[in-house]
Amino acid sequence: MLVSVNNLTKIYRLGDYEVYAVRNVFLNIDRGEFVAVTGHSGSGKSTLLSLIGGLSKPTVGRVKIDGVDIWELGDEELSALRNRKIGFMFQFSSLLPTLSVRQNMLLPASLAGADEREAEARARELLEQVGMEHRMHAYPWQLSGGEQRRVAVARAFMNHPELILADEPTGDLDEDSEALVMRMLRRMNREEGTAVLLVTHSRELAEQAERRLVMRRGRLLEVG
Ligand SMILES: Nc1ncnc2c1ncn2[C@@H]1O[C@H](COP(=O)(O)OP(=O)(O)O)[C@@H](O)[C@H]1O
Ligand SMILES: [Mg+2]
Known part of the structure; x- marks a missing residue:
């Protein structure tokens, strides 16, 4: 089991008002699975992804990646696990503005101590795919929004992640870019066994996913 989520709950406290963003979620994802989550805005999808990706700490419950309880790790170990095993794609491009496309691509590999020549080749190959x-x-500011997003999508694959966490990666992209991003996700899922x-x-x-889930007010339900 690649991801094992147990009774995950996230409560945001705003004064004496509480928001149950994620409620008692159980979820297992196998290696190489392609899972889609839909749900209304505010239903807790982004919160769920950030809990699974170790970006936000659950109020209750556990997240295991490859059998490791990620919230038992120290900060450094958690960042290292994130960088090596998880590729993130957000709705908005998260390229570093002071680095070129090439440097943005190479950064995760360099943080992971990867071989530089291999990283160069990987970066080129991934950029070709998008x-x-x-x-x-080029620098991010020299690219259109859609082009920046395509680079960010390619960058998520740099360290051969076992899991891609993609939060509306095609939101407000034009149809061609959307198709390109989906093609890349499916291709890496098929060829490298990356779970999505x-x-x-x-x-x-x-519908392009092999398994579909829906979030409703913090709860996660399996669909058909
Ligand atoms: N940092 C935060 N502080 C307080 N409430 C939050 C915070 N982030 C999200 N929420 C609330 O948690 C709920 C789920 O939000 P979110 O996970 O962003 O939903 P979705 O991604 O499905 O639109 C919403 O009611 C939202 O207002
Ligand atoms: Mg969201």
Whole structure:
């Protein structure tokens, strides 16, 4: 089991008002699975992804990645696990503005102590898949929003992650970029066995997954 989520609950406290963003969620994801999550806005999808990715601490419950309880790890161990095993894709590009496309791509590999020549080759190959290899030396501000997102999508695969956490990665992208991002997710899932947990508004995109879940007011339900 790659991901094992046990009774996960996140409560945000705002004064004496409490928001149950995620409620008693149980979820197992196998290696190589492609899972889509849909649900209304505010239903807890982003919170769930950030809990699983170790970006936000659960109020109750456990997240195990590869059998390791991630919230038992120290900060440094947790960052290392995140960098090596998880690729993140957010709705908004998260490229570092002071680094070129190439440098943005190489950073996760360098943090993981990867071989530099292999990392260069990997970066080039991934950028080719999103049609951005010709912009290796551009800075994020020289790219359109859609192009930045395509680079961010490619970058998520740099360290051969076992799990991709994608939070509406195609939200407000044009159709061509959307198709390209989905093609890349499916291809890496098939060819490298990367498990994908994809949050999307689109039913049509969700149908491309082998397993579909829906979030309703913090609860996670399996669909058909
Ligand atoms: N940092 C926060 N502080 C307080 N409430 C939050 C915070 N983040 C999210 N929420 C609330 O938690 C609920 C779930 O939010 P979110 O996970 O972003 O939903 P979704 O991604 O499905 O739109 C919402 O009611 C939202 O207002
Ligand atoms: Mg969200």
